Amino acid sequence: MKIKKALIFGITGQDGSYLTNLLIKKKYKVFGVTRNKKKNNFKNLIRFKVYKYVSVYLLIKPSQEKVNKLINKISPDEIYYLSGISSVVNSFKDPVNAYLSNNLTLFYILESARKINPKIKIYNSASAECFGNNKKIYCDEKTVFNPVNPYGRAKTFGFWLTKYYREMFGIKASNGILFNHESPLRTKNFVTQKIVNYARNYKRGDKKLILGNTNVYRDWGWANEYVKIIYRINSNNKNDDYVIGTGKCRSLLEFIKIVFNEKKIPHNMIKNSKKFERPNEIKKIASNSNKLIKEFKWKPKYNLNDIALKMLNKEFF
Numbered sequence: 001m002k003i004k005k006a007l008i009f010g011i012t013g014q015d016g017s018y019l020t021n022l023l024i025k026k027k028y029k030v031f032g033v034t035r036n037k038k039k040n041n042f043k044n045l046i047r048f049k050v051y052k053y054v055s056v057y058l059l060i061k062p063s064q065e066k067v068n069k070l071i072n073k074i075s076p077d078e079i080y081y082l083s084g085i086s087s088v089v090n091s092f093k094d095p096v097n098a099y100l101s102n103n104l105t106l107f108y109i110l111e112s113a114r115k116i117n118p119k120i121k122i123y124n125s126a127s128a129e130c131f132g133n134n135k136k137i138y139c140d141e142k143t144v145f146n147p148v149n150p151y152g153r154a155k156t157f158g159f160w161l162t163k164y165y166r167e168m169f170g171i172k173a174s175n176g177i178l179f180n181h182e183s184p185l186r187t188k189n190f191v192t193q194k195i196v197n198y199a200r201n202y203k204r205g206d207k208k209l210i211l212g213n214t215n216v217y218r219d220w221g222w223a224n225e226y227v228k229i230i231y232r233i234n235s236n237n238k239n240d241d242y243v244i245g246t247g248k249c250r251s252l253l254e255f256i257k258i259v260f261n262e263k264k265i266p267h268n269m270i271k272n273s274k275k276f277e278r279p280n281e282i283k284k285i286a287s288n289s290n291k292l293i294k295e296f297k298w299k300p301k302y303n304l305n306d307i308a309l310k311m312l313n314k315e316f317f
Contacts, residue, residue: 007076009033009105010083014185017044018227019080024050031074032056044185067108071116078121078234081106087189088278091151102154110165122173123234126159130177133282140243140288148280172239179219179245179287181226182307184314195256196311199263208269212276214253219245219286222302224317229298245287250304258308
């Protein structure tokens with residue numbers, strides 16, 4: 001029996017680490033691409049005890065030639081593009097890099113597939129930020145994109161690029177339009193991790209937790225569940241675009257209260273500051289994943305309460 005090979009761009013991040021763990025368990029031979037080969041960058045893979053099973057390649061300055069060479073060498077069955085700046089806040093600070101990091105290598109991957117092997121299955125992670133402020137709360141695959149930040153615009157370009165290569169050149173490429181999905185692997189610049197870190201270390205007399213607008217509503221999911229459906233989308237024979245989310249709309253303030261209540265922290269220990277508010281903030285958005293549910297019979301198990309407590313207690317699975 002042939003051993004399948006998967007190539008993951010962004011292997012050290014939250015989704016890349018969970019996906020690697022999943023694919024190793026499914027007996028895949030996994031290859032990864034990173035911009036940093038220092039050991040600390042692989043802490044998530046080391047934590048999951050899969051690092052020694054992965055072949056990692058360094059790609060600091062991507063080019064078509066380098067990507068072609070890599071794909072020729074590995075000859076992957078599946079490629080997962082999970083790379084690029086994932087922080088909306090950081091995308092405002094460096095919008096050029098937000099575009100390039102999320103799309104340039106993706107462009108090279110799609111071109112390589114077109115020229116070298118159109119049978120490679122390619123998955124690209126798009127984002128709910130693509131929808132922006134479009135006056136709809138529950139968004140599906142037909143909802144109009146109206147991104148309001150550089151990250152959302154970058155992800156929108158990647159979505160259309162992937163779709164174009166599928167429809168124009170017959171590339172086996174799919175998009176997942178991912179809503180918020182959390183885990184203890186979130187980096188400290190994500191608000192959910194900022195909240196749980198504060199609560200975990202809280203002592204009476206501490207300064208208040210300073211946040212931006214906490215009255216925003218999102219669709220919160222569990223990252224490890226989401227990579228499982230990402231895998232199914234890309235390993236499936238059908239190539240298409242799918243909204244991935246729970247269909248539940250809950251506020252950031254609810255997330256905070258769950259965490260604070262667990263640690264018996266007074267709710268008045270939150271301080272709102274305009275300094276931390278995003279420009280053009282999306283007030284309320286959630287997924288309509290009926291297409292995904294219908295085709296894959298997928299139903300997420302974890303709700304906001306579960307997710308908040310699992311993050312607080314550093315439960316990775």
